[in-house]
Each structure stands twice: as C-alpha cells, then as structure tokens.
Amino acid sequence: MLISKYSNPDFDPYQGESLVEPETGRWVAPTANGPLSARLSLPGSKSLTNRELVLAALADGPSTLRSPLHSRDSNLMVEALRSLGVSIEETGDGPFGPDLLITPGELTGSTSIDCGLAGTVMRFLPPVAALAVGPVAFDGDASARRRPMRTTIDALRALGVDVSDDGRGTLPFSLYAMGTVEGGDLEIDASASSQFVSGLLLAAPRFARGLHLRHVGKHLPSMPHIEMTIETLRARGVSVHSPAAGEWIVAPGPIAALDVDIEPDLSNAAPFLVAALVAGGTVTIEGWPTETTQVGAHLARILPLFGATVTTVDGALTVDGGAGIVGGRSVAGIDLDLSEGGELAPAIVALAALADSPSRITGIGHLRGHETDRLAALAAEINGLGGSVAELEDGLEITPQKLSGGPWRTYEDHRMATAGAIIGLAVEGVEIDDIRTTSKTLPQFADLWTGPLLGRGAPTTPSGLL
Ligand SMILES: O=C(O)C1=C[C@@H](OP(=O)(O)O)[C@@H](O)[C@H](O)C1
Numbered sequence: 001m002l003i004s005k006y007s008n009p010d011f012d013p014y015q016g017e018s019l020v021e022p023e024t025g026r027w028v029a030p031t032a033n034g035p036l037s038a039r040l041s042l043p044g045s046k047s048l049t050n051r052e053l054v055l056a057a058l059a060d061g062p063s064t065l066r067s068p069l070h071s072r073d074s075n076l077m078v079e080a081l082r083s084l085g086v087s088i089e090e091t092g093d094g095p096f097g098p099d100l101l102i103t104p105g106e107l108t109g110s111t112s113i114d115c116g117l118a119g120t121v122m123r124f125l126p127p128v129a130a131l132a133v134g135p136v137a138f139d140g141d142a143s144a145r146r147r148p149m150r151t152t153i154d155a156l157r158a159l160g161v162d163v164s165d166d167g168r169g170t171l172p173f174s175l176y177a178m179g180t181v182e183g184g185d186l187e188i189d190a191s192a193s194s195q196f197v198s199g200l201l202l203a204a205p206r207f208a209r210g211l212h213l214r215h216v217g218k219h220l221p222s223m224p225h226i227e228m229t230i231e232t233l234r235a236r237g238v239s240v241h242s243p244a245a246g247e248w249i250v251a252p253g254p255i256a257a258l259d260v261d262i263e264p265d266l267s268n269a270a271p272f273l274v275a276a277l278v279a280g281g282t283v284t285i286e287g288w289p290t291e292t293t294q295v296g297a298h299l300a301r302i303l304p305l306f307g308a309t310v311t312t313v314d315g316a317l318t319v320d321g322g323a324g325i326v327g328g329r330s331v332a333g334i335d336l337d338l339s340e341g342g343e344l345a346p347a348i349v350a351l352a353a354l355a356d357s358p359s360r361i362t363g364i365g366h367l368r369g370h371e372t373d374r375l376a377a378l379a380a381e382i383n384g385l386g387g388s389v390a391e392l393e394d395g396l397e398i399t400p401q402k403l404s405g406g407p408w409r410t411y412e413d414h415r416m417a418t419a420g421a422i423i424g425l426a427v428e429g430v431e432i433d434d435i436r437t438t439s440k441t442l443p444q445f446a447d448l449w450t451g452p453l454l455g456r457g458a459p460t461t462p463s464g465l466l
C-alpha cells in the first residue's frame with residue numbers, strides 16, 4: 001500500500017491539503033504555486049522490465065536485469081514466472097530497488113497465475129505457459145475480466161494448445177500444457193491490443209517451428225511496443241523479421257542469456273513533463289535514452305505541439321513550459337492521432353482540457369479495453385469538474401471549459417490517477433479517489449509529484465534522495 005511518509009512528521013508537504021488517506025488512498029491533488037524548476041529520475045520501464053523478465057525466463061542461461069521496475073505489474077510477472085519454475089532472486093540495490101537475477105529452469109505447470117490488471121502478464125504469459133507441462137489457470141482482478149483476451153485464446157487453440165474458457169473471450173481461462181508448441185503459420189486479429197502480437201513473438205523462438213504471424217484486423221495499435229518486442233528478441237540473438245506491415249517471422253532457436261540495463265519509464269514521464277506546461281517553468285528527467293523503442297520518447301515531439309520547448313543535454317530531457325497555464329500562458333489545442341502511443345493519451349487529454357482551444361485525440365478506440373474504458377472515464381471525470389469532453393468512435397473531442405474542484409474517480413487505473421493530478425495543478429480541490437492505483441507502474445508517484453516535482457516536502461522514498 002502506498003502511504004506518503006516524510007522525514008519530518010510536522011512538515012505539511014501539501015500546504016494545508018490532506019496527505020494520502022491510508023484507508024482509502026484518497027488524495028487531494030496539490031496545486032502549483034508557481035513555475036517549476038524540477039529535476040528527477042524515474043524508475044524502470046514497465047514494458048521493458050516485463051519483456052526482459054519473460055525473455056530471461058526462456059533464455060539459455062542466467063540473466064541480470066539492472067534497475068528493473070518494482071511495481072505491482074512487475075511483481076505479478078515475477079511471481080507468475082516463479083510459479084512456472086523460474087528462479088528469480090534479488091541482487092544488489094539500486095535507487096528504486098534491487099536488481100534481479102533470473103535463472104531459467106524447466107517450465108512446470110500445475111499452477112495458477114494471478115494477472116492482476118496487467119495486460120503484459122495476461123497477454124505475454126499464456127504462450128510461455130503453453131511450453132510447460134500440466135494445467136495452468138489464468139485469472140486476475142475483477143476489472144481484468146473485462147479486458148479483451150479472445151485473440152490470445154484463439155491463437156493458442158490454433159497452435160494446438162488445449163484451452164478451456166467460458167466463451168466470453170476474457171479471463172479466467174486455463175490451458176493444458178504439453179511441454180512443446182509446434183508453431184508455424186498463424187493469423188490473428190490484434191486490433192484490440194498490440195500485446196497479442198508481442199506475447200506470441202516473445203515465446204515464438206521456443207516453438208518447434210518458430211512462428212510466421214500475420215495480423216489480419218483493421219488497425220494495429222501501439223506499433224512502437226511491437227518494435228520494442230522485436231528489439232529485445234534481437235538483442236538476445238533471435239532472428240526476427242517483418243517481410244510486410246503486420247507480418248513477422250521468428251526463427252526457432254535459443255534465446256541468449258543477457259545482462260540488461262532497464263531504461264527509465266518514459267510513459268510515466270508524461271505527467272511530470274506535462275506539468276511544465278501547466279505550472280510553468282522547467283521539468284528535467286534524467287537518464288533519457290538517446291535511442292529507444294519506448295513510445296514515451298514521442299513526448300519530445302508531442303509537447304512542442306502545445307507550445308513547449310524541449311531540449312536534451314547530457315542524457316537529460318527538459319521541457320520548458322514558459323509561464324505555464326497557471327501563469328497565464330495561452331496554450332492552443334491540437335488534433336493528434338495517438339494510435340502509436342495510446343498509453344500517453346490520459347496525460348495529453350488532461351493537458352488538452354486545460355488549453356484555450358479544442359483538441360481532438362484520435363486513433364485510441366482500443367483504450368476502451370485498457371485498465372478501464374479510458375475514453376468513457378476521461379470524459380466522465382473531466383465533465384464532472386465542469387468540462388466538455390465528447391466521446392468519438394476512436395477518440396475524444398475536448399472543448400476546454402473553466403473547471404472547478406471535485407471528486408475524480410480513478411477506476412483502478414494508474415493513468416486516470418495521474419491525469420487527475422495534472423488537472424489538479426491548475427484546479428484547486430481535485431480529489432483523487434485512490435492514488436494507490438499508481439502502484440501498478442509507479443508506486444512512488446505521489447512522493448515524486450509533491451517532492452522533486454513541486455519542491456514540497458522531503459520524501460523518504462529513494463526518489464526523494466535525488
Ligand atoms: O506491450 C506493452 O508493454 C504495452 C503495449 C500497449 O498496449 P495496447 O497495444 O493494448 O495499447 C500499451 O498501451 C501498454 O501500456 C503496454
């Protein structure tokens with residue numbers, strides 16, 4: 001459970017507003033009092049950590065992950081792999097938690113996997129579990145039972161795996177693993193999530209014939225995440241190529257053991273960088289990779305569309321928001337197709353709600369199958385504060401209005417919580433119902449937001465030591 005703790009118990013980091021309520025996680029988002037001058041580091045990428053955990057578990061020897069993410073999603077992946085017979089030990093200690101030493105073993109079945117609300121766990125692990133021996137059951141949070149899973153279930157059946165489900169195309173389901181998967185040609189519809197593609201590609205080198213995968217649906221969201229999957233496979237010596245758009249060939253063969261440094265989570269950088277445009281001043285994120293497949297890198301292109309200046313110096317990226325919206329800066333809305341980076345949408349929509357003219361964010365229909373229906377949730381919560389957000393078939397149309405404080409529901413979605421925090425910088429009294437949802441990918445969020453970002457308080461979490 002996330003509870004902010006400060007070294008001086010008499011210090012009120014929220015300047016009169018309440019701390020995180022331990023029983024409920026309720027948190028009144030702090031407002032910005034003036035331009036920022038913040039410099040911070042962020043913990044490891046969820047997407048890289050959970051890919052490298054899977055690949056290390058399937059590799060031909062031990063691998064160390066340096067600076068991995070430690071959060072609910074990564075912990076669920078670690079526990080699931082352990083329950084499949086993989087040894088994962090903590091070694092050393094980094095600023096955001098220990099490194100991980102992964103030693104693969106024979107994959108064992110006869111287990112149940114808790115996916116929580118993690119898309120990476122529910123889509124990446126079934127093809128891995130199919131390589132074990134015996135039954136493996138998959139389930140997750142109540143809200144995970146509405147996330148689309150039919151493509152994974154159908155794909156496994158097409159590959160000859162025995163899958164039992166109730167026909168709804170969601171969790172829970174179970175499979176009976178026979179120790180090998182033949183592989184070969186496979187067609188899937190991955191329009192609801194790129195994770196269907198990534199999950200199959202990650203396990204494919206261990207299929208007897210590898211995999212020749214074709215996406216046959218209309219859209220394919222989150223292409224950078226598929227690129228990330230390909231890059232992480234190639235780094236471990238796997239032959240992957242894409243002869244045409246929506247088509248991939250993975251050769252069968254060993255996955256090399258590899259020690260890897262996990263990059264900071266650039267999608268989790270989004271609310272912090274957007275804060276520079278709202279509060280004004282500068283926000284610098286350290287350890288920004290020069291080359292990366294993370295879609296968060298697109299923020300360097302997207303935030304200037306709202307008028308920000310972005311610079312990179314010595315591996316640190318700085319967003320300068322000038323006077324900021326709070327300081328009276330006029331910020332024009334934008335028209336943006338975010339199909340490549342849907343996970344950036346909540347932060348961008350929150351910013352658009354504070355702009356001076358309307359925005360349309362499209363290409364994000366698949367966000368209805370994320371942690372919650374993010375299109376409905378963003379529209380409901382912004383409109384609940386007096387905004388005007390209309391749902392489109394594949395996006396949102398945001399017409400900025402004067403907003404006032406009030407309740408902000410998170411629907412167990414970490415990015416709904418951080419979107420509420422962005423609006424709370426400019427609007428007093430935004431009451432986020434449960435900031436603990438940020439522990440899905442960034443348990444330190446509230447401390448980083450009030451400490452290094454807003455310069456209030458001295459958090460005791462490692463992030464506060466910067
Ligand atoms: O493969 C991954 O690590 C992810 C892929 C994307 O999923 P969708 O394609 O379902 O949007 C992204 O939104 C999610 O946060 C992480």
Ligand SMILES: C=C(OP(=O)(O)O)C(=O)O
Nearest residue numbers: 117118119120343370371
């Ligand atoms: C969609 C997301 O997560 P997941 O990996 O659970 O799909 C997200 O983090 O925005």
